[in-house]
Amino acid sequence: MSETLIQAVNLKKYFPTNAGVVHAVDDVSFSINAGETLGVVGESGCGKSTLGRAMIRLYEPTEGKVLYRGQDIATMKKEDFYKIQKKMQMIFQDPYSSINPHFSVGETILDPLRISKEITDKKERMQKVAQTMELCGLPERYFNTYPHELDGGRRQRVGLARALVLDPEFIVCDEPVSALDVSIQAQILNLLMDLQESRRIAYMFITHDLCVVRHISHYIMVMYMGQVVEYAPRDELFQHHVHPYTVGLLNAIPTVDLSKRNRERHLLAGEVSNPIDPPPGCRFANRCPYASEKCKEPQPLTEIAPNHFVACHECAK
Amino acid sequence: MKAKSAVGKEGANFKISRKGRYKLIWMRYKRNKLAMLGLIVLAAMLLAILTAPLYLDYNRAITQNISAAFTGPGQDGYLFGTDQFGRDLLARVIYGGRISLGAGLATVAISFVGGVILGGVSGYFGGKIDNIIMRICDMLMAIPGTMLAMAIVAALGAGLDKLLISLAIVTIPGNARTVRAAIMNLRNAEFIEAARCYGTRNARIIFVHLLPNILGPLIVTTFMSLGTIILCIASMGYLGIGVQAPTPEWGSIISENQSNIRYFPYLGTIPGLFIMISVLSLSFIGDGLRDALDPKMKN
Amino acid sequence: MEKLLEIKNLKVQYNTDEAVVYALNDFSLDLNKGEILGVVGETGAGKTTMALSIMKLLPEHVAEVTGGNITYNGQDVFKMSKKELRALRGAEISMIFQDPMTSLNPVMTVGDQINEVLKIHHPDMSKQTRAEKVAEILTLVGIPPERGAQFPHQFSGGMKQRVVIAMALVAEPNLLLADEPTTALDVTIQAQILMLMKELQKKFGTSMILITHDLGIVAEFCENVAVVYGGEVIERGSVEQVFARTKNHPYTDSLFKCIPDLTTDATRLTPIPGFVLDSRTAPVGCPFAERCQKATERCVQVKPSIHYVEDGHYIKCHLYENEVGK
Numbered sequence: 030m031s032e033t034l035i036q037a038v039n040l041k042k043y044f045p046t047n048a049g050v051v052h053a054v055d056d057v058s059f060s061i062n063a064g065e066t067l068g069v070v071g072e073s074g075c076g077k078s079t080l081g082r083a084m085i086r087l088y089e090p091t092e093g094k095v096l097y098r099g100q101d102i103a104t105m106k107k108e109d110f111y112k113i114q115k116k117m118q119m120i121f122q123d124p125y126s127s128i129n130p131h132f133s134v135g136e137t138i139l140d141p142l143r144i145s146k147e148i149t150d151k152k153e154r155m156q157k158v159a160q161t162m163e164l165c166g167l168p169e170r171y172f173n174t175y176p177h178e179l180d181g182g183r184r185q186r187v188g189l190a191r192a193l194v195l196d197p198e199f200i201v202c203d204e205p206v207s208a209l210d211v212s213i214q215a216q217i218l219n220l221l222m223d224l225q226e227s228r229r230i231a232y233m234f235i236t237h238d239l240c241v242v243r244h245i246s247h248y249i250m251v252m253y254m255g256q257v258v259e260y261a262p263r264d265e266l267f268q269h270h271v272h273p274y275t276v277g278l279l280n281a282i283p284t285v286d287l288s289k290r291n292r293e294r295h296l297l298a299g300e301v302s303n304p305i306d307p308p309p310g311c312r313f314a315n316r317c318p319y320a321s322e323k324c325k326e327p328q329p330l331t332e333i334a335p336n337h338f339v340a341c342h343e344c345a346k
Numbered sequence: 347m348k349a350k351s352a353v354g355k356e357g358a359n360f361k362i363s364r365k366g367r368y369k370l371i372w373m374r375y376k377r378n379k380l381a382m383l384g385l386i387v388l389a390a391m392l393l394a395i396l397t398a399p400l401y402l403d404y405n406r407a408i409t410q411n412i413s414a415a416f417t418g419p420g421q422d423g424y425l426f427g428t429d430q431f432g433r434d435l436l437a438r439v440i441y442g443g444r445i446s447l448g449a450g451l452a453t454v455a456i457s458f459v460g461g462v463i464l465g466g467v468s469g470y471f472g473g474k475i476d477n478i479i480m481r482i483c484d485m486l487m488a489i490p491g492t493m494l495a496m497a498i499v500a501a502l503g504a505g506l507d508k509l510l511i512s513l514a515i516v517t518i519p520g521n522a523r524t525v526r527a528a529i530m531n532l533r534n535a536e537f538i539e540a541a542r543c544y545g546t547r548n549a550r551i552i553f554v555h556l557l558p559n560i561l562g563p564l565i566v567t568t569f570m571s572l573g574t575i576i577l578c579i580a581s582m583g584y585l586g587i588g589v590q591a592p593t594p595e596w597g598s599i600i601s602e603n604q605s606n607i608r609y610f611p612y613l614g615t616i617p618g619l620f621i622m623i624s625v626l627s628l629s630f631i632g633d634g635l636r637d638a639l640d641p642k643m644k645n
Numbered sequence: 646m647e648k649l650l651e652i653k654n655l656k657v658q659y660n661t662d663e664a665v666v667y668a669l670n671d672f673s674l675d676l677n678k679g680e681i682l683g684v685v686g687e688t689g690a691g692k693t694t695m696a697l698s699i700m701k702l703l704p705e706h707v708a709e710v711t712g713g714n715i716t717y718n719g720q721d722v723f724k725m726s727k728k729e730l731r732a733l734r735g736a737e738i739s740m741i742f743q744d745p746m747t748s749l750n751p752v753m754t755v756g757d758q759i760n761e762v763l764k765i766h767h768p769d770m771s772k773q774t775r776a777e778k779v780a781e782i783l784t785l786v787g788i789p790p791e792r793g794a795q796f797p798h799q800f801s802g803g804m805k806q807r808v809v810i811a812m813a814l815v816a817e818p819n820l821l822l823a824d825e826p827t828t829a830l831d832v833t834i835q836a837q838i839l840m841l842m843k844e845l846q847k848k849f850g851t852s853m854i855l856i857t858h859d860l861g862i863v864a865e866f867c868e869n870v871a872v873v874y875g876g877e878v879i880e881r882g883s884v885e886q887v888f889a890r891t892k893n894h895p896y897t898d899s900l901f902k903c904i905p906d907l908t909t910d911a912t913r914l915t916p917i918p919g920f921v922l923d924s925r926t927a928p929v930g931c932p933f934a935e936r937c938q939k940a941t942e943r944c945v946q947v948k949p950s951i952h953y954v955e956d957g958h959y960i961k962c963h964l965y966e967n968e969v970g971k
Contacts, residue, residue: 072833082539180920210859212687215914280836281833284906
């Protein structure tokens with residue numbers, strides 16, 4: 030199982046703006062194995078979506094490498110990249126804006142096959158579309174249906190089918206269920222997990238919802254203002270999370286468990302600011318209840334337990 | 347694998363029904379009564395104009411026959427009457443339409459294509475290219491349209507082809523701006539990112555993914571500009587720098603007769619009516635098409 | 646307990662060009678003074694239509710009330726004059742919307758916007774008192790009063806929602822309708838805002854209806870809960886009764902099973918089969934029947950009535966018709 034599929038090495042993505050340089054993703058490294066899921070958690074503006082897009086070169090990284098089976102896709106020639114691009118796909122958050130309203134369901138799923146020229150025979154292409162539709166739980170009668178006639182859950186299945194039709198090995202899932210109702214959310218999550226089991230797809234699952242990420246991930250990475258603050262296997266993270274931000278995040282989630290109703294909640298004060306020309310040191314320090322002088326120094330990720338990394342000098346002790 | 351082949355069999359029967367899509371557009375278009383009226387009127391007009399040589403002698407439009415001057419409409423076999431030179435007004439209006447409508451449609455086509463290309467490139471790529479294109483457009487738009495067209499015709503010399511070029515230059519910047527704004531709105535949409543994910547190249551993204559989504563509003567503005575263009579040709583003809591006499595053209599028909607309109611009002615109202623009807627029809631058609639092209643409209 | 650609000654058999658439909666959408670079908674709900682009620686449901690369940698009906702803010706040419714009534718403090722809302730309605734909105738009942746970005750006027754300072762509410766509802770108040778009131782409410786929601794001179798774009802999302810809350814509370818209404826007030830916010834900010842709302846609710850003694858799709862928020866924030874499906878309340882009880890998960894409507898039960906939660910260890914969720922209800926067909930029988938695993942022919946044909954299973958806990962389901970509670 031431990032075959033590394035895709036790896037980010039010191040990946041950076043900066044956006045120059047009038048107010049200064051936004052360090053959307055700042056020096057992030059991790060790897061994902063085939064058939065495994067990395068959950069990327071964080072609040073809005075933490076750079077998780079930018080990171081996801083940089084992984085499949087929708088954004089050109091400012092610095093660093095993205096290794097797919099050992100090849101650096103971030104710096105390879107565009108023409109070479111086109112050849113392996115189909116192996117890495119993406120599914121999106123908004124089931125409404127992520128599907129072209131002028132394409133029917135069939136056309137939407139067929140288009141990737143046309144572009145990649147993977148299958149040249151027209152009949153075979155249609156068979157592939159039919160198989161993929163069935164795989165995603167879309168009845169064949171939707172083939173000539175237009176997206177506006179479908180509800181959010183079915184549209185999300187169309188988006189999933191569009192990504193799957195190229196048989197990718199790696200899918201970036203950018204909040205794929207957060208726009209859906211809970212009952213539909215569960216259907217899509219289960220479908221994603223089934224597909225992973227049968228086809229060994231690796232997911233990078235981006236979400237702000239820790240509950241969702243717990244169900245689907247093998248590893249979890251918590252991000253804050255463009256940096257990784259904690260990384261650990263799923264159960265380790267939920268049982269032994271140490272970074273004050275992770276603690277605050279987990280504490281803030283409302284739970285249906287009545288026994289926890291009156292638990293003492295340590296709420297995080299303050300809000301996330303923009304990572305524009307940030308000073309070195311811990312970016313969480315201004316909201317951290319334990320902040321000290323030492324937090325103004327850079328905080329490298331330190332391994333505190335097998336595969337459990339944390340970027341905090343206090344916790345790493 | 348059994349299940350797979352079963353699906354495959356059915357899948358082989360899948361068809362992208364392009365034909366069905368046009369049928370749907372037509373169905374939606376048909377529901378709009380005003381748009382249908384506009385289409386029928388415009389089609390009838392075009393038919394009459396195109397088949398003119400079959401039933402109407404061009405000479406009636408240009409040959410002077412002073413003895414028949416100022417014959418009222420309906421008299422002596424002149425349906426629309428005659429002008430001060432005794433030329434058949436019906437023939438002049440019909441043959442004049444060949445220039446007014448024909449040149450108008452040609453200009454619209456040129457400015458549509460030009461606007462889509464310039465606006466598409468400008469809106470999709472942004473940055474420097476966008477800046478250069480848009481500044482040029484701004485410069486052109488700063489000068490009043492008719493004046494600019496006149497200046498260009500004056501520089502290039504008179505003639506129908508020159509007139510077309512000048513009118514296209516006048517109308518392209520407006521179209522380019524509309525296209526650019528619409529493209530900018532959509533270029534970061536997730537479905538565009540999705541298309542880029544599977545390797546769609548820029549040209550296909552602009553023309554296959556983005557363009558259909560902005561076509562509706564674009565058609566409306568373009569068709570509206572057709573009205574303006576006919577009026578522009580008319581006013582240039584009126585000023586005498588458009589089409590050369592005695593070639594008839596709707597605007598010049600009115601201008602020739604301006605001194606007589608007070609006593610023979612039909613000389614102004616009949617060609618004026620033709621301009622008005624064609625402009626109205628086109629704006630109805632534009633509105634109807636916009637709704638028909640939107641897949642979200644009910645069928 | 647004194648009743649503040651009573652919605653009785655309310656039926657609301659939207660007449661669009663394409664179809665009639667049956668938004669509320671026999672929707673009944675009571676609210677006592679000082680109560681915090683959570684209204685939970687999925688998209689299209691009728692939560693927002695309910696809130697708009699209470700304020701009589703339904704879109705006029707599209708929405709049609711075909712039955713039932715709403716009584717607020719003994720007065721029929723639908724029979725109120727324009728003047729009475731103006732007094733009702735803002736002074737008696739105020740509303741917090743989901744998106745703080747769009748519910749503030751971008752070209753007016755935050756302080757002026759709060760001031761505006763006071764001007765409308767207390768025209769006789771002096772300028773001086775109004776300014777004091779604005780400063781006071783800003784402090785209460787955790788914004789330094791001097792920031793009242795700033796414009797909304799200078800505030801972050803969470804801060805904007807605090808401003809919205811200040812606007813909603815400055816006229817000291819008796820009922821606060823909060824429609825997904827934290828859905829657009831991050832979790833850590835959501836927790837702050839919910840705490841703040843709870844504190845202020847206690848301070849002012851306001852009754853509150855919190856509309857949400859998140860069962861967790863209801864469990865932590867509300868006293869009572871009403872579960873809405875297909876335009877009707879299908880279960881109503883105290884949070885303790887409903888979240889004890891002993892007796893529930895099959896819909897509520899499956900909702901519990903399909904939310905990913907931090908406390909369960911199950912690796913797979915149990916989704917509710919089928920799709921979200923299409924409310925374009927006139928309702929007969931139980932709205933959940935087609936997705937319910939326990940449904941019988943009777944559920945499709947006959948609309949279940951209210952059955953009390955405990956004190957103050959009722960379920961609208963045929964399964965519980967032999968229960969005797971009050």
